[in-house]
Amino acid sequence: DGGITQSPKYLFRKEGQNVTLSCEQNLNHDAMYWYRQDPGQGLRLIYYSQIVNDFQKGDIAEGYSVSREKKESFPLTVTSAQKNPTAFYLCASSTQRNTEAFFGQGTRLTVV
Amino acid sequence: GIQVEQSPPDLILQEGANSTLRCNFSDSVNNLQWFHQNPWGQLINLFYIPSGTKQNGRLSATTVATERYSLLYISSSQTTDSGVYFCAGARGTGKLIFGQGTTLQVKP
Numbered sequence: 462d463g464g465i466t467q468s469p470k471y472l473f474r475k476e477g478q479n480v481t482l483s484c485e486q487n488l489n490h491d492a493m494y495w496y497r498q499d500p501g502q503g504l505r506l507i508y509y510s511q512i513v514n515d516f517q518k519g520d521i522a523e524g525y526s527v528s529r530e531k532k533e534s535f536p537l538t539v540t541s542a543q544k545n546p547t548a549f550y551l552c553a554s555s556t557q558r559n560t561e562a563f564f565g566q567g568t569r570l571t572v573v
Numbered sequence: 574g575i576q577v578e579q580s581p582p583d584l585i586l587q588e589g590a591n592s593t594l595r596c597n598f599s600d601s602v603n604n605l606q607w608f609h610q611n612p613w614g615q616l617i618n619l620f621y622i623p624s625g626t627k628q629n630g631r632l633s634a635t636t637v638a639t640e641r642y643s644l645l646y647i648s649s650s651q652t653t654d655s656g657v658y659f660c661a662g663a664r665g666t667g668k669l670i671f672g673q674g675t676t677l678q679v680k681p
Contacts, residue, residue: 492667498614503577503659503671511667519668520574549614555667561606561621562669567614 467565484552579672602662
């Protein structure tokens with residue numbers, strides 16, 4: 462079944478800890494993206510990758526890091542430097558630039 | 574960067590009514606999508622519509638690229654249409670810029 466899988470669905474983090482959110486796609490898409498959504502708001506771009514072993518910062522990259530070692534995987538690490546990490550995180554992919562993007566089901570991160 | 578403005582921010586309808594949601598862009602885009610966010614947060618693709626008109630059942634969308642806006646029409650609304658509708662656009666890259674969304678509530 463083709464699609465984008467994000468895990469876990471819910472994640473709780475203690476202050477000062479790093480956590481990694483998983484995003485895997487089996488759509489053979491080249492481009493992958495991470496977005497953050499705060500309550501009542503639209504989505505904001507954190508990082509994106511157009512090709513394996515290459516990625517660029519989006520609008521709110523501070524406190525986050527990514528890697529793109531495989532075409533199908535684009536994990537996001539929320540570091541302790543991210544001052545307000547509690548949010549809903551969505552991963553997306555597309556075949557290339559300016560084509561239709563598809564989203565995973567999201568991960569809700571809560572700092573406790 | 575591109576600014577995306579959606580209107581109205583909130584909309585309450587009686588079941589069976591029709592509605593129009595609007596999305597304005599501050600600059601031209603060559604990638605435009607409409608999404609419906611369900612109560613669990615997942616974004617459901619409605620339309621990929623950089624220009625022209627498309628229809629899918631009770632939903633249709635029109636993008637006038639030269640005037641930098643897009644419209645989403647919902648006809649004969651149902652309670653299951655409730656949720657948040659987002660438009661998003663990109664110019665030259667795949668980096669979608671999202672509007673703030675329109676929250677739709679359809680009452681039985």
